[in-house]
Amino acid sequence: MSNPIAAAIVARKRLVGFIILVVFLALVPAWVKSPYYIDLVIVIMINAGLAMTFIMLLRTGLISLAVAAFWGVGAYASAMLSVHAHIPVWACLPLATIITAIAALIVGFVIIRSAGFTFVIMTTVIGMLFVVVVGNIGRMGGYNGVSNIRPPESINFGALGKVVFDSKVDFFYLGLILFVIIMLVINAFYSSWAGRAWNAIGLNPRLAQSMGVNVFRYRLMSFVVGCAICGLLGSFYAHYQTFIIPTAFNLFPKTIYIQALAVLGGVGFATFGPIVGAAALTFFNEAFSGYSNWTVIIVGALVLVVVVFLPNGLLSLGQVPSRINRWRQERAFRRGEAAGATEAEAAPADGGGEV
Amino acid sequence: MTESVVTPAAPSGPLLRVEDVSKHFGGLVAVDHLSFEVNTGEILGIIGPNGAGKSTILGVVSGFYPATGGKVFFQDRDITKLKTHEIVALGIGRQFQTSTLFMSLSVSDNVFYGFHLDYKSAVWKRLVRWPSARKEERRFRQRGEEILDRMGLGPVKSEITKNLPHGYQRILGICIALASEPTLLLLDEPMTGMNETEIETMLALVRGIRDSGITIAMIEHNMTAVMSLCDRIVVVDHGQKIAEGLPKEIQDNERVIEAYLGKDEMLLDD
Numbered sequence: 001m002s003n004p005i006a007a008a009i010v011a012r013k014r015l016v017g018f019i020i021l022v023v024f025l026a027l028v029p030a031w032v033k034s035p036y037y038i039d040l041v042i043v044i045m046i047n048a049g050l051a052m053t054f055i056m057l058l059r060t061g062l063i064s065l066a067v068a069a070f071w072g073v074g075a076y077a078s079a080m081l082s083v084h085a086h087i088p089v090w091a092c093l094p095l096a097t098i099i100t101a102i103a104a105l106i107v108g109f110v111i112i113r114s115a116g117f118t119f120v121i122m123t124t125v126i127g128m129l130f131v132v133v134v135g136n137i138g139r140m141g142g143y144n145g146v147s148n149i150r151p152p153e154s155i156n157f158g159a160l161g162k163v164v165f166d167s168k169v170d171f172f173y174l175g176l177i178l179f180v181i182i183m184l185v186i187n188a189f190y191s192s193w194a195g196r197a198w199n200a201i202g203l204n205p206r207l208a209q210s211m212g213v214n215v216f217r218y219r220l221m222s223f224v225v226g227c228a229i230c231g232l233l234g235s236f237y238a239h240y241q242t243f244i245i246p247t248a249f250n251l252f253p254k255t256i257y258i259q260a261l262a263v264l265g266g267v268g269f270a271t272f273g274p275i276v277g278a279a280a281l282t283f284f285n286e287a288f289s290g291y292s293n294w295t296v297i298i299v300g301a302l303v304l305v306v307v308v309f310l311p312n313g314l315l316s317l318g319q320v321p322s323r324i325n326r327w328r329q330e331r332a333f334r335r336g337e338a339a340g341a342t343e344a345e346a347a348p349a350d351g352g353g354e355v
Numbered sequence: 356m357t358e359s360v361v362t363p364a365a366p367s368g369p370l371l372r373v374e375d376v377s378k379h380f381g382g383l384v385a386v387d388h389l390s391f392e393v394n395t396g397e398i399l400g401i402i403g404p405n406g407a408g409k410s411t412i413l414g415v416v417s418g419f420y421p422a423t424g425g426k427v428f429f430q431d432r433d434i435t436k437l438k439t440h441e442i443v444a445l446g447i448g449r450q451f452q453t454s455t456l457f458m459s460l461s462v463s464d465n466v467f468y469g470f471h472l473d474y475k476s477a478v479w480k481r482l483v484r485w486p487s488a489r490k491e492e493r494r495f496r497q498r499g500e501e502i503l504d505r506m507g508l509g510p511v512k513s514e515i516t517k518n519l520p521h522g523y524q525r526i527l528g529i530c531i532a533l534a535s536e537p538t539l540l541l542l543d544e545p546m547t548g549m550n551e552t553e554i555e556t557m558l559a560l561v562r563g564i565r566d567s568g569i570t571i572a573m574i575e576h577n578m579t580a581v582m583s584l585c586d587r588i589v590v591v592d593h594g595q596k597i598a599e600g601l602p603k604e605i606q607d608n609e610r611v612i613e614a615y616l617g618k619d620e621m622l623l624d625d
Binding site: 188189191192193194196197199200203204206207209210211212213214215 | 417419438439440443444448449455456457458459460467468469472474480482483484488531532534535615
């Protein structure tokens with residue numbers, strides 16, 4: 001990313017990766033026939049989307065433990081609009097997103113002023129309170145949850161046919177479309193001035209300030225955008241499951257699970273990291289699902305192993321060859337130096353560490 | 356207070372007025388009823404022994420610390436209560452004392468980030484990467500490279516910042532401040548930890564910045580540098596101003612020598 005040409009290459013690589021990913025996902029129903037596995041892929045997309053918002057906040061130096069709670073706000077907003085107000089699902093999706101964004105704006109306005117540890121505690125409280133509050137409101141179904149949430153109304157494409165949302169595959173494609181939109185939106189923010197401001201805040205809040213970045217405003221912005229995405233995913237989840245219970249949106253294990261998969265994929269990889277992380281974690285869970293109570297322990301140990309040996313996440317595996325290369329060059333340089341090469345004296349003055 | 360107009364570069368009144376500013380940290384009085392002015396077009400040096408409150412003054416001016424008392428005026432506008440980012444927007448750029456840069460980013464990205472306040476295109480255009488917004492970004496890149504070239508960092512613009520030698524990092528700190536196109540630039544010990552050659556370079560660069568029309572107020576420990584660079588000097592001790600005047604006058608000022616060195620050594624020895 002250092003010079004425009006390298007940046008263009010990176011951008012093109014990412015674009016190609018994105019297209020391959022979308023095409024690959026779009027073809028999944030062609031060779032995966034079992035509804036069970038289609039469901040798994042849908043859940044992977046939801047979890048990956050949630051993890052992307054977690055990373056988005058992390059970039060600005062905010063660790064949010066309220067990811068699942070805002071996912072729940074979106075789910076409940078959509079469920080209430082659909083069940084009680086009989087609003088069409090296609091209107092519920094954007095409305096739930098907006099409602100979650102407004103909720104995030106109000107909450108964020110209060111809690112973002114205190115960054116760091118206080119913010120972690122505040123979001124923890126929100127994450128835990130959500131279940132208790134919703135669980136105690138009878139009109140919202142209490143701890144029994146809300147059932148009979150309608151699936152999206154069928155759409156008639158005329159000659160192309162009709163989508164009725166009676167199968168997992170229909171939901172899969174709706175989920176994929178939302179997922180692609182979310183990725184595009186996140187990418188638009190990251191590659192714009194806003195993403196740079198977020199990055200600046202995350203790297204050094206004081207320097208960001210003295211460059212004119214309004215730290216509070218940009219943190220609030222990332223919080224609202226992130227939570228709005230959680231809300232959209234929550235709304236989709238509610239109409240997909242047609243049944244939601246408050247405990248599904250609890251801090252434990254949902255938010256922790258999201259964080260674990262974000263770390264597993266690599267928090268340095270804003271969009272692809274969560275996808276790899278979510279897929280890997282689901283794969284681990286499936287592969288060791290036959291060991292009852294041991295599953296959690298085995299998967300936990302595996303995640304631990306990955307984090308210890310690949311602290312930058314699974315995706316950093318891709319950087320291993322270039323690292324080995326650099327290590328080799330450095331070794332060669334050291335050997336040359338030991339042999340008495342004199343040009344080494346001039347080299348450090350330029351500070352050219354990167355070969 | 357007494358000697359006010361000194362700059363040869365035809366100044367026109369004070370750009371920055373610090374009036375009776377105090378800053379207390381709990382029981383500690385870092386700045387104590389301090390007043391001074393920075394005139395347009397000059398290089399003002401703020402010197403004093405360690406812990407005299409010099410950095411705190413810059414902190415108050417740039418909005419990092421709220422003043423306990425007194426007022427700060429920039430272009431006759433009261434900026435005492437404004438926040439850092441608002442003050443930067445008005446035209447006061449600041450370089451930091453320690454090299455607080457974006458170490459993991461490239462040199463050119465560091466400066467590129469500094470254009471934050473200059474975006475003019477509509478928000479939605481920036482998000483969808485509308486052609487006019489892209490053009491705007493390209494222009495910032497270009498301007499960033501111009502700044503780097505002017506400050507002599509052109510050859511290392513693609514390096515990752517943490518790999519740069521200390522002197523270059525200090526210069527980069529100034530480049531970032533320049534990206535926000537300040538009217539007044541605050542430098543916080545730009546020459547600390549530099550060798551002779553680097554100091555020579557820095558002196559030329561700071562003069563160059565002044566000649567491009569930017570007023571400079573700087574804190575510096577290196578006396579040789581201060582004496583040769585500054586048009587006017589304010590001496591601070593225990594948060595109070597003990598002297599103000601031309602470098603020559605300061606050098607000969609009994610009180611300054613006493614406060615600064617404790618005994619009658621030559622100031623130039625640093």
